[in-house]
Amino acid sequence: MDASGAVTRPHGVAQVVGLPALEIAALVKSGEMTAVDVVHAHLAHIDEVDARVGAFRVVRREAALAEAHAIDTALARFALPLAGVPIAVKDNVAVAGEVCTDGSPACPERVETKDHPVVARLRKAGAVVVGITRAPELCLYGATDGPGTVTRNPWDTARSAAGSSGGSAAAVASGCVPLAHGNDGMGSLRLPAAACGLVTLKPGLGTVPAEIGADSWSGMAVNGALATTVADLAVAHAVMAGEQPGELPAPGRPLRIALSTRSLVPGARADGPARAAVDAMVALLIEAGHTVVRKDPPITPGAAAGAMTRWMAGADNDAEHLGIDRAALQPRSRTHARIGRVVSRLGLVRPATAERFRAQMVDFFEDVDLLLSPVSAGPPLPARPWHERSFLANIAANARWAPWTAAWNLAGLPALVLPTGVRPEGQPLAVQFVGPPDAEGRLLWLAGELERRQPWRRYAPVFDPTTPSSTAPV
Template sequence: MDASGGLPVGAGGGTVVGLPATELAARVRSGELSAVDVVRAHLAHLDEVEPRIGAFRVVRRAAALAEAAAVDAAPDRGSLPLAGVPIAVKDNVPVAGETCTEGSPACPSAPAAEDHPVVARARAAGAVVVGITRMPELGLYASTDVQGAVCRNPWDTARSPAGSSGGSAAAVASGSVPLALGNDGMGSLRLPAAACGLVTLKPGRGVVPTLAGDWFGMVENGALATTVADLALAHAVLAGLAPEPPADPGRPLRIAVSTRALVPGVPTDGPAKAAVDAVAGLLAAAGHTVVRRPLVVPPGAAAGALARWMAGADEAADALAVDRQALQPRSRTHARIGRLVRRAGLVRPATAERFRERMTAFFEDVDLLLTPITTGPPLPARPWHERSFAANIAANARWAPWAPPWNLAGLPALVLPAGTRPEGHPLAVQLAGPPGAETRLLWIAGELERRQPWRRYAPVFDPTEPAVAAPG
């Protein structure tokens, strides 16, 4: 291991596994590393850790190495922002030639004819797709498990990496890839990031191309990363923007803080509150103004988000031509309730627009809002699909009430690590902002990362250690 913190890749190859995506791309652009060597090294690490975490549904060994060779031979390699960077893609984002199962055997099995726009943009930037990651059925739940497979959190394999982008988060936190693509309809990027000690950004509405079935405007595509610089680069690529560091706002920010419970009877636990308070202290020490202001989500808005979550299952089942009888029992119930919700006209655009206006007004005299993201440690890693619909809904609602408001409002929200819980699980906080605040969120996250760096990988699976230890 050298000072840059990676594992050997072979004679003349330097060290690669564990390096940030920004550094990997720079070395491939310069010719110091070949994309083939980078991908081969990550595949070797993946082979070592994957049996213990179950992050991938498909590993594209031959295809990935062929794609890497094409990057090495590309005449514009020297200008590719993600040159040779291995990435993983969630199982509901089409990758040409691969089956997109949405985490369910009930979905049609034909391979995708073309890449989704975010995959096409990542590949055009030089990224190499090494695999397709697991997700819960139709992306509906905050844990990641399918029939015969339970995805596990690299920080504690007895815990879930959350969902629905849990496979993508586990792949990054284990060092299998430096970046992974996922999406967020009720926290499905932010909850896995919180559970796995990663940083992520749910973009605001219309910033990044979304999915065909977007839960009536709530789902956004994004990336999971170990550093803010990697996240900023990935976001720029997915949004079709110039890959530049987030611009300094040029002034101290005014940041609101709220830890008030959003759901009656579901308080935020002590460690989560302490993490918010600690980050608020860091922001104040950096010269920003911190004010306490409770976030209030009206019952009508909460009901509107819940209606879209229910109806999203029915929408997806229709759009994907799903065999409903082949769905898991919890998902069948979810979709059946969703159909009733749609028929009753409970998915009302005006509800989301009123809430968006309310939240936009919240930011008239503050730049950002700092909150918790979860109310406790990650859910246990277990076959949640074997449990009832009610058990799944209750577990999700208790653990993750802070995520859905920003999906309903269509406003950007970022999650970043903020320490560890007493039992060793990652702690995280959430920052949200008004329309167009993605750059501001990335900038403040970078400032927090500089002031309080976080461990980039789960300890047992950390590829920057001399060897990968067996779980205790």
């Protein structure tokens, strides 16, 4: 592996698993490798590791191989940015020919007749959907589990892969796919990325088609991708945003970056390793020539309540949208949806709350380019059947662990999570960068610069497909 984290060994069918998405696409476009062989190799790796991780609800063997064959025979294959790249899609957007359950066994089984817009864009770019990844019921929680299954963190299988895009994160971190789709309504991309040592970008409002559930949690939820390299993430983001992938424009000057570690949740604060990760990132930024200043964003209890009401109402709205019998929901989700119905009937989901908060946050960025903060307070939650625990137990665990993400969903501003190393006990560490509207390119550029200066391990050690011992039992 070179300094950038790219694999530098001879290519072959077995060796293709673990390559970054863009290297795979280059091999397929050049004809050095077929998309069918690429997909075969990744399906074999899924067979080896997913029983221990639980990333996938559905593996699309025949359909994926058929899609790969279509890539191999396409005359325009050489122009596809993701030609033959195996991807996974979270179980809350439509994939034609598959059932979408939004993580709920109570969801009526309906075969989707067309792709969600972001899935259609990924496929048009040459990506091959090899599977549908697991999510907690209605994508409500910060750990991914359900009846008979717990999605485990490939870095430490005693820990959760987080949520709600936990299945997608586990699929990437274990090498099953180089890229995965996910979405983020309260941190559902950023928390799994932080837990599983990946890089991700929550796009700003309107940048990527949302269309998640009934109303994308009153506009808070957005689609994005999970990747092992910034280059892969940048291309996936461009594809999903309907843009032409290209070089990220440099800002042309050092950045002025605000630093805040303040948490709004009483008693919740970053632990020692999380604080050390932020301190190390500050040092790296200064070394790179940027300026870091202490500045807390004006996140008020009212704004926090605005995010919470949308989260509650989202459970009720999505259950209605999907035609789910609420009596069949898990107890925690049933309570969540019941509270959401009350919230909606009382008119507590007010557009003005989000608009006012967004304006305040835009003002915050008038004299700084980006904001740096922690992502989570400590290591990922334990891997256990959280769906069997009470609503309050789930809410308390989620709030204590992840108080830094939800505000940016309410504000509709872009936010990126970047790996920074590992904890003493071996789980990944990460930090979060947030920007003003349309700062996705700036965030990705900075992430790429930091990746070059401080590359991270791209896969969880035990499952790493680039090392001979990666399939050792755990």
